Amino acid sequence: MDISLARVLICLVAGIAVIVLLTAKWRVHAFFALAIACFLVGLGVGMPLTDVLTSVKDGFGNILKSLGFIIVVGTTLGVILEHSGATRVMANAILKRVGEKRSALAMSLTGFIVGLPIFCDSGYIVLSGLNKSLARTTGISMVIIAVSLATGLYAVHCLIPPHPGAAAAAGIIGVDYGKLILTGIGVAIPAMAVGYLWANYAGKKVPIVIADDEQIIVANTQLPSTLKAFLPVAVPILLIAIKSFFSVEHNTVNPFVNIFNSLGDPIIALAIGVLLAFNCLHTWDKETIGKLLQEGVEKAGSILVIIGAGGAFGAVLAATKIGNHLSDALPLASMGIFFPFLITFVLKTAQGSSTVAIITAASIVLPLLPSLGLDNEKGHLLCVLAMGAGSMMISHANDAYFWVIAKFSGLEMKTMLKVYSVATICMGITSFIIVYLLSFIL
Template identity: 85%
Template sequence: MDISLTRVLICLVAGIALIVLLTAKWRIHAFFALAIACFLMGLGVGMPLSGVLTSIKDGFGNILKSLGFIIVLGTTLGVILEHTGATRVMANTILKSIGEKRSALAMSITGFIVGLPIFCDSGYIVLSGLNKSLARTTGISLVIMATSLATGLYAVHCLIPPHPGVAAAAGIIGVDYGKLILTGIGVAIPAMAAGYLWANYAGKKLPVIVAGEEVLIEKNTQLPSPFKAFLPVVVPIILIGIKAFLVVEQTPVNPFINILTALGDPIIALAIGVLLAFNCLRSFSKETIGKLLQEGAEKAGGILVIIGAGGAFGAVLASTKIGDHLSAALPLASMGIFFPFLITFVLKTAQGSSTVAIITAASIVLPLLPALGLDNEKGHLLCVLAMGAGSMMISHANDAYFWVIAKFSGLEMNTMLKVYSVATVCMGIVSFVIVYLLSFIL
């Protein structure tokens, strides 16, 4: 099938515009938006209906094969940590270590650590009561505290698996999760710092916003110890990190090394994290365990269908040979990692969801990797991190997380745009600069 570049690009732009229109304006679920875009793209370039359906099924199945268990286990881990109060224990422990005078920094670091297993919106809701309480007792403006917590959570959400967007991009592009987690943490820390510094700078230029008098009532009064609270987060990261180094060294001969390699598989490591998280419960009952596991599975289901549809969209794009067309027509080699960053940034700003933006961008970038000079292990890793940086900016009124922060902090939209939205721009730029520097080091 010989398709002109012009026709492919017209269909691609139409597909992306349809995704943005359906998700941002008409509030259609991203799964259906991506599925409709698959048919628009495939039929638009002249593929037979049977060929479009085959590409959709293959793309959907392949991405879920690599990501299904990771997303379900990661989501379940977050649900259990929320229910047991482990997130608040982690927050209080960090606060005691840093001190109330640095409450904003403490909340930023708390957001970073709590955000490793928990989605940013859930993490913010869980910690918003503590955040308001600290703002009242310390006299620090609520906009500084809210933005510090929000950006700490956001840095991890955009750059580190098992969060769905970056995890899906890793599955589509083909990146080792262990290496991505370790390198992603190194990129996310400067991003968190950028968000925190901007929150302090911009927040001090605005009138002090005092938190309301409402007090969060803790449902679970018997909280776990700090050791138990941190263990489900730290252990999986250590196991996955050990495996990443063992793979680099290529020494799987020793039986002990084989065991560590097996434990470091993201699925096994996250399963261990889930078991450790159950240890935070004061009492075990089949009703409680069953309810938590069901909630985790149900919450993951909505994410998995979006990721699957993203994989299907990528498979349809690959069938159009868009990579061959663009590599012949554009100087992609000179753009390198800037191209995946730019396209993700545009998609994020246009339609609001970081997850949809990075999944869609990964599908577009995949066939272009050879032309971009990124068709190797290092290039794949840098590409995913660059897309993660792009998916940070710009968070504004079309982003659900934007409204979670505004609602639970009681901040006006104008204040949110001046402080939080600009903070996401700072985070995205700083993250991309770090990724660019890594391209000379790795």
């Protein structure tokens, strides 16, 4: 099937436009938006309907094969930590160490740590009550504390598995999860720092605001100890780090190494985190455990169908040979990691969801990796990190997380745009600069 570049590009733009319009304007679930885009692009370039269906099913199945367990177990871990009150314990422990005078920094660090297993919107809702308490007792502007927490959560959400966007991009592009987590943490730390610094700078120019009280319900009335609260987050990261260290040495004979290679698999490591998280619960009655596991699976289900649809979209794009067309027509080799960053940034700004943006971008970039000079292990890692940086910016009125922050902090739209939205721009640019510097080091 000989297809012209113009026809492929028109169909691609039409597909992206459909995703943006359906998700951002008409609030259609991203799964259906991506599914419709699959058929629009496939049929638009002249693929037979049966071939489109085959590509859709293969793409959907392949991505879930590599990501399904990670997303379910990771989501369940976050749900248990949220309901057990472990997130509150971690926040209070960090605040005690940092001090109330630097409570904004404490909330930024809390967001970063709590955000490793918990989605940014859930983490913000759970910790928003602490935000208000600190604003009252310290006299620090609610804007500063709120945006510090929000950007700390946001930094890891965009860059690190098991968060769905980064995890899906890793599955589509083909990146080792352990290396992505460890390198992503290194990129997310400067992003968090920039978000905190901007919140302090811009927030001082905004009048102090104290939001109305919102009661945050924690299922567990007796909070866990600090050690119990941190272990479900620290142990999986440590196990994954040990596995990445041993994998460098390619030693598969030593049984000790083999044990840690098994325990450091993201699925096993996160499952251990889930067991440790159960230890944060005061009671282990079957009704509570059943509800938490059910909530974790249900929450993961919505994410999995979006990721699966993203994989299907990528398979259809690959079948159109878009990579060959664009590599012949554009100087992609000179763009390198800037191209995945740019396309993810445009998609994020247009339709609001970081997850949809990075999944869609990964599907577009995959066939272009050889032309971009990124068709190797190092290139794949840098590509996913660059897309994570692009998915940070710009968070504004079409982003659900934007409204979560505004609602639970009592901040006006104008204030959110001036402080939080600009912070996401600073974070995205900073993250990309770090990724660019890593391209000379790794």
